[in-house]
Amino acid sequence: MKVSFSSVCKQAHHSFLNFFPSATGIINRERPFNPIRRKEKVVFVMGPTGTGKSRLSIDLAHRFPSEIINSDKMQVYKGLDIVTNKVTKEEQQGIPHHLLGVINPDADFSAEDFRHHASLAVESIVDRNLLPIIVGGSNSFIEALVNESSPNLLQFRSKFDCCFLWVDVSLPVLHSFVSDRVDRMVDSGLVDEVRAMFKPDADYGSGIRRAIGVPEMDRFLRAELAGVDDDETRARLLVTAIDKIKANTCSLARHQLSKIHRLRDLLGWCIHRIDATEMFLRRGEETDVAWEKQVMGPAASIVWSFLHQRSEDADRAIVTSTPKIPSLAITTTVLATAVAAATR
Secondary structure, three states: OOOOOHHHHHHHHHHHHHHOHHHHHOOOOOOOOOOOOOOEEEEEEEOOOOOOHHHHHHHHHHHOOEEEEEOOOOOOEOOOOOOOOOOOHHHHOOOOEEOOOOEOOOOOOOHHHHHHHHHHHHHHHHHOOOEEEEEOOOHHHHHHHHOOOOOOOOHHHHHEEEEEEEEEOOHHHHHHHHHHHHHHHHHOOHHHHHHHOOOOOOOOOOHHHHOOOOHHHHHHHHHHHOOOOOHHHHHHHHHHHHHHHHHHHHHHHHHHHHHHHHHHHHOOEOEEEEEOHHHHHOOOHHHHHHHHHHHHHHHHHHHHHHHOOOHHHHHHHHEOOOOOOOOOOOOHHHHHHHHHHHOO
């Protein structure tokens, strides 16, 4: 029998006040908490690559009893832990993670596959009276889950209230961080990791080989395989590969950001933006202080309020207004989809 989520919220209340004693000035305490809900709650942590989504989801899971579901389309695969930047066991801090490193690396894992497996994971988590936190940069996966269509039209949103957190960082700052992160990944063994699975006839359009960091290494590894013994040539090919990885990762971040804007501006999703830029500009202990002040504190307040929000309020928060139509021409199909989303 499914247990009400009210007990976990009471536990979270005690934990939250311990960590955030000043939060009572932020949260509306005039409306009493109603333990009777029509729907369970699900939190989504979104944002471009490298913005700190994993850290935020783990920190939130410690404040509110939770389990995490990965929604990164490359991190679902087994292997290439460095290339795909999977959160390590140590970094997970004992928080259970679902759909992380579980799929055969040669298999194709589609948005529909994610929707199926993520839905099962969410049901399992709420059945154990915990909060599901879905985190990752693959917004197509998140959209497929939340905007589930036929044969079960909007089944997910009919069962669950959704809270969307968007961790954002100024692109120039993020690009600099991403470049440094690629260098750290190379130092940690990225080249050896890709070399171990390199196949000259491999298909870079399917499975885990689509991950940024694999196709870019092709020319360098082919030169190695061909026995090129010119150190200067090999070094040049490696530098070129690393530069491509950095450029493609920055391009991915911009693409992910544009998709979040689409979900918010065109489809009308209510997404809470959290600006983490200041944290990325700090060094040493100041980084953790900025994280708590600029990212974790606001996120925890949003989630706390969300857990106390009535289901009918959350329903209205999914789509809040008529979508903004961009200046570029869009097809009739896209327009019809947007209007339908806005009027549900």
